[in-house]
Amino acid sequence: MLLKFRMTQEELFKKLIAHCKEYGYIFPSSEIYDGLGAVYDYGQNGVELKNNIKRYWWEAMVKLHENIVGIDSAIFMHPKIWEASGHVGAFNDPLIDNKDSKKRYRADVLIEEYIAKLEEKVEKEVAKGKKKFGDTFDETQFRSTNPNVLRNVEKIEEVRNKMKIALNSGDLNRLRDIIIDCEIACPISGTRNWTEVRQFNLMFSTQMGSVSNDTNLIYLRPETAQGIFVNFLNVQKTGRMKIPFGIAQIGKAFRNEIVARQFIFRMREFEQMEMQFFVRPGEEMKWYEYWKNIRMEWHRSLGFGNDKYRFHDHDKLAHYANAAADVEFNFPFGFKEVEGIHSRTDFDLGNHQKFSGKKIQYFDPDTNESFVPYVVETSIGVDRTVLLVLSAAYAEETVAKDNGETDERVVLRIPPILAPVKFAVLPLVKKDGLPEKAKEIMNTLKFEYKGQYDEKDTIGRRYRRQDAIGTPFCITVDNRTLEDDTVTIRYRDTMAQERVPVTSLSQVLDKLINMKYALQDLELKTNKYK
Numbered sequence: 001m002l003l004k005f006r007m008t009q010e011e012l013f014k015k016l017i018a019h020c021k022e023y024g025y026i027f028p029s030s031e032i033y034d035g036l037g038a039v040y041d042y043g044q045n046g047v048e049l050k051n052n053i054k055r056y057w058w059e060a061m062v063k064l065h066e067n068i069v070g071i072d073s074a075i076f077m078h079p080k081i082w083e084a085s086g087h088v089g090a091f092n093d094p095l096i097d098n099k100d101s102k103k104r105y106r107a108d109v110l111i112e113e114y115i116a117k118l119e120e121k122v123e124k125e126v127a128k129g130k131k132k133f134g135d136t137f138d139e140t141q142f143r144s145t146n147p148n149v150l151r152n153v154e155k156i157e158e159v160r161n162k163m164k165i166a167l168n169s170g171d172l173n174r175l176r177d178i179i180i181d182c183e184i185a186c187p188i189s190g191t192r193n194w195t196e197v198r199q200f201n202l203m204f205s206t207q208m209g210s211v212s213n214d215t216n217l218i219y220l221r222p223e224t225a226q227g228i229f230v231n232f233l234n235v236q237k238t239g240r241m242k243i244p245f246g247i248a249q250i251g252k253a254f255r256n257e258i259v260a261r262q263f264i265f266r267m268r269e270f271e272q273m274e275m276q277f278f279v280r281p282g283e284e285m286k287w288y289e290y291w292k293n294i295r296m297e298w299h300r301s302l303g304f305g306n307d308k309y310r311f312h313d314h315d316k317l318a319h320y321a322n323a324a325a326d327v328e329f330n331f332p333f334g335f336k337e338v339e340g341i342h343s344r345t346d347f348d349l350g351n352h353q354k355f356s357g358k359k360i361q362y363f364d365p366d367t368n369e370s371f372v373p374y375v376v377e378t379s380i381g382v383d384r385t386v387l388l389v390l391s392a393a394y395a396e397e398t399v400a401k402d403n404g405e406t407d408e409r410v411v412l413r414i415p416p417i418l419a420p421v422k423f424a425v426l427p428l429v430k431k432d433g434l435p436e437k438a439k440e441i442m443n444t445l446k447f448e449y450k451g452q453y454d455e456k457d458t459i460g461r462r463y464r465r466q467d468a469i470g471t472p473f474c475i476t477v478d479n480r481t482l483e484d485d486t487v488t489i490r491y492r493d494t495m496a497q498e499r500v501p502v503t504s505l506s507q508v509l510d511k512l513i514n515m516k517y518a519l520q521d522l523e524l525k526t527n528k529y530k
């Protein structure tokens with residue numbers, strides 16, 4: 001099996017988006033009305049993949065940890081919550097407009113893109129050196145002596161530092177100065193005719209009740225975490241939870257993103273899987289490291305390769321955090337955040353105590369003391385994980401046929417535990433009692449896993465259709481099945497075929513698809529951190 005050809009990452013991304021639509025994964029929202037910016041719908045396969053991802057996360061959190069429980073809080077919440085959390089005052093992005101193209105950008109993103117271009121220049125210079133000097137090339141020495149590399153690295157550090165200072169002090173003029181000094185131009189108009197930088201609040205608001213005035217103003221939640229904080233006492237008391245313990249939640253969040261590009265990477269309506277872990281003050285750094293490790297193991301367990309992930313410490317800490325790191329994945333458009341691990345101190349519970357006037361404390365029976373717990377959170381986007389899985393799974397291949405010719409196939413190598421359709425039952429031909437036998441098999445297996453029955457077109461075309469949606473196993477029923485009650489299982493990734501008795505099908509599939517085994521593996525890998 002050969003990879004068909006080397007696509008650029010941009011080509012790959014475009015093809016992936018088209019593939020997602022063609023095979024019922026993801027559709028633009030309101031498409032017949034020309035769509036709605038950065039809002040997407042999940043189709044018949046997308047919803048299954050999404051549900052499986054949510055289940056794998058939920059079970060890894062809530063089932064594998066006895067001290068983690070789940071909740072499902074409402075999207076609408078009391079508006080004071082967003083004052084207490086700091087979102088009304090500080091959930092802003094700095095935006096800047098180009099006066100000629102009338103396009104709006106996030107000022108920090110423009111600067112980040114400028115830095116990325118300088119980094120690209122450095123890597124090109126290194127690649128040139130490698131080519132020129134061949135085997136004798138000493139990369140470390142080259143990086144520390146080549147004047148072009150040194151100049152660019154110095155510039156990167158200078159710009160990054162300036163941006164960090166501007167963001168941390170909230171100094172919008174300084175941010176604009178960087179854009180002007182670096183001569184950053186608008187990608188559309190090519191000019192440097194910029195407006196001032198302004199703050200833009202990302203929360204969507206609406207009115208509750210029939211009278212519209214300011215007192216009825218409520219927000220669509222921009223994160224699920226606050227629903228957990230305001231239920232801290234409810235869960236702790238009714239569940240008799242002892243610190244350290246966690247509360248997990250999966251749900252929709254809404255952000256009026258300024259730069260909403262890159263498909264489902266940045267949406268205005270999306271879903272989060274968040275877990276807030278409540279600990280004793282002073283122990284938060286230990287738990288922060290613990291959760292970084294545990295979450296990285298979860299990502300690695302999907303089997304896309306450890307080198308596809310890295311940690312990135314935040315340049316600018318959010319108003320609530322004393323430590324924060326992102327898990328980044330190498331998407332077709334580079335390493336980008338898929339999950340955040342944040343040490344949120346007692347900021348949220350402390351502020352809810354202040355704003356609500358209700359005591360929110362934990363009484364520790366071991367020490368006879370009451371305190372406001374500290375929090376370490378893990379926060380991952382469901383949609384970004386869907387994109388991660390799909391972009392890592394998509395492959396175009398040239399494959400050999402039995403007659404010596406070659407064929408092309410697009411295959412989604414989705415981990416079997418996450419695949420939307422687990423198996424397909426295919427009668428070799430549509431006669432001789434094969435469809436009846438195939439349906440009988442389908443009707444037995446359907447109670448365990450989501451499958452598809454397909455009798456249309458040649459067997460080769462049916463295999464390709466299943467490859468394209470990522471079905472890990474095809475079960476083919478042929479004349480021999482009627483004689484000895486055996487079928488062939490064809491494996492998606494290797495295309496190898498194996499003859500097995502119909503009576504053992506359920507067992508064979510279970511080993512490969514049942515999430516239980518993946519969770520057992522994960523537990524073994526994470527035990528060392530406990």
Ligand code: ATP
Nearest residue numbers: 257265266267270337338339340379380381383384
């Ligand atoms: P970014 O820097 O990319 O805007 P963020 O740091 O604001 O993300 P968090 O507030 O930490 O994101 O949210 C936690 C997770 O929620 C992110 O890691 C991401 O997976 C997901 N997420 C956040 N914003 C969006 C969005 N607009 N669309 C899809 N997923 C999102």
